[in-house]
Amino acid sequence: MEIQGGGGGSGGGGKSGKTMSPNSKENLFIVFLVTLWYSSNIGVILLNKYLLSNYGFKFPIFLTMCHMSACAVLSYISIVFFKVVPQQMIKSRSQFIKIATLSLVFCASVVGGNISLKYLAVSFNQAVGATTPFFTAVFAYLATLKREAWVTYGALIPVVAGVVIASGGEPGFHLFGFIMCLSATAARAFKSVLQSILLSSEGEKLNSMNLLLYMSPIAVLVLLPAALIMEPNVVDVTLTLAKDHKSMWLLLFLNSVIAYAANLTNFLVTKHTSALTLQVLGNAKGAVAVVISILLFRNPVTVLGMGGYTITVMGVAAYGETKRRFR
Numbered sequence: 407m408e409i410q411g412g413g414g415g416s417g418g419g420g421k422s423g424k425t426m427s428p429n430s431k432e433n434l435f436i437v438f439l440v441t442l443w444y445s446s447n448i449g450v451i452l453l454n455k456y457l458l459s460n461y462g463f464k465f466p467i468f469l470t471m472c473h474m475s476a477c478a479v480l481s482y483i484s485i486v487f488f489k490v491v492p493q494q495m496i497k498s499r500s501q502f503i504k505i506a507t508l509s510l511v512f513c514a515s516v517v518g519g520n521i522s523l524k525y526l527a528v529s530f531n532q533a534v535g536a537t538t539p540f541f542t543a544v545f546a547y548l549a550t551l552k553r554e555a556w557v558t559y560g561a562l563i564p565v566v567a568g569v570v571i572a573s574g575g576e577p578g579f580h581l582f583g584f585i586m587c588l589s590a591t592a593a594r595a596f597k598s599v600l601q602s603i604l605l606s607s608e609g610e611k612l613n614s615m616n617l618l619l620y621m622s623p624i625a626v627l628v629l630l631p632a633a634l635i636m637e638p639n640v641v642d643v644t645l646t647l648a649k650d651h652k653s654m655w656l657l658l659f660l661n662s663v664i665a666y667a668a669n670l671t672n673f674l675v676t677k678h679t680s681a682l683t684l685q686v687l688g689n690a691k692g693a694v695a696v697v698i699s700i701l702l703f704r705n706p707v708t709v710l711g712m713g714g715y716t717i718t719v720m721g722v723a724a725y726g727e728t729k730r731r732f733r
Contacts, residue, residue: 436679443668453664465633471629477665494616498610501605511600533714539565539726575710577705577707
């Protein structure tokens with residue numbers, strides 16, 4: 407913090423005080439945003455795990471629908487009433503189809519991630535999720551045939567190798583859960599590549615908050631019938647759980663609001679820092695989530711598993727650095 411004096415030490419009636427410089431205020435605000443981003447991201451992962459594995463609420467599709475419903479309502483309030491960002495309108499049928507396509511892929515990634523949490527420890531889930539850059543690089547090449555520097559692809563080797571090692575050292579390894587987590591990670595990467603391609607023209611660009619505003623209602627329309635068909639007893643079980651546990655509705659509501667907060671703070675941190683900073687902070691966030699989940703859920707971990715996750719995180723960090731240097 408910078409200290410600025412209001413008057414001389416030997417003078418007469420001047421005032422002496424401490425004021426915060428604009429840079430200090432901005433830095434403090436960024437620290438506050440990053441703290442909120444970490445809290446909301448880690449909070450929603452841990453709450454998802456608690457609801458899906460420990461609480462008896464085994465409905466990942468319905469849970470995702472609750473998240474998307476909150477995102478739809480809160481995005482509208484944030485943009486239309488609080489003017490967090492200017493509202494951008496959908497300009498064509500083609501643009502709407504592109505947004506709907508993104509929404510379907512986004513649904514697949516979130517549902518897959520939530521299903522995996524039924525079977526996998528959060529620590530292992532985060533290790534697999536850290537391979538997102540690998541899938542992003544593969545899909546980007548397949549879609550655009552644009553090659554990165556070879557050293558950049560080389561940095562992806564420890565990303566994959568670390569997860570292979572972590573899988574071998576994971577005491578609670580579950581094949582179906584692993585496949586769902588890997589699928590969710592791939593879908594998340596595919597969505598980011600699709601987004602850069604489908605909404606790349608100047609007339610169709612949407613910032614992430616407006617994109618969430620339009621994607622969320624589409625996701626709800628897709629997830630509602632999917633939940634009723636694939637999770638037919640969701641209403642009965644939810645009402646029964648609500649009778650037995652008075653905090654059920656509060657947990658669902660809190661979980662859904664935090665899911666939106668994770669998206670909002672992700673946008674704000676990117677806006678006030680950079681995409682690269684976000685990537686670095688994201689790597690650290692994964693490590694923090696692993697430590698907290700182990701402390702909360704007491705899931706067993708091995709030295710081999712933690713070693714594999716560490717290798718993956720280091721590989722992701724190296725990948726980000728090579729992309730920055732060789733772009």
